[in-house]
Amino acid sequence: MIMDVVIYHNPSCGTSRNTLALIRHAGIEPTVIDYLSTPPGREELAAMIRGAGLTVREAVRENGTPYAELGLEDPALSDDQLLTAMLDHPILINRPFVVTPIGTRLARPSEAVLDILPADAFMGPFVKEDGEAVLDENGRRLV
Template identity: 85%
Template structure:
């Protein structure tokens, strides 16, 4: 299937790996951006957050990051200040963000990516790394 898909990926993250596997299970080879090595620019990051329908604060990753040490829990910080912190410390960017012609999602959980991929692209079961079934034998989402 031909579809322009970009994933902002961290190969050390299970959710990110599962999301990438789901995209590939749809027969799509996405553009993979390892955002820790190649972070997005300010406008690109702000656009991803907006496109996903999130606030900047909702797009920040706290666990395993310098979030607390940087004082980012301060509610008086502006979106611009939070974006600056995310750009200076890309580990603060929650992952994985996925962009397709059907929309943008922060794919947490990984099956959130199904909302922006063609439903008819899936031709069989899909099981996450942890054994959780996401798609049944017909390629339909398990709810």
């Protein structure tokens, strides 16, 4: 299948790996961007967050990041301040963001990516790394 898909990926993240595998299971080879080494620009990041229907705060990753040390829990911080922190410390960008012509999603859980991939693209079952079945033998969504 030919479809322009971009995934902002962290190969050490199981959710990101499962999302990438689901995209490939649809017969799509996406553009894979290791966002930790090549973070998106400010406008691109803001557009992805808006496109996914999230607030900037909802797109900030807390666990395993300098979130607390940077005082990012402060509700008085503006979206601009949060975006600056995310760009200065890309580990703060929640992952994986996926952008397709159908839409943008923060694929948490990984099966959220199914909302923005062609439904008829899947042939056969898909099981996540942890053994959770996502697609049945006919490629239909289970979760």
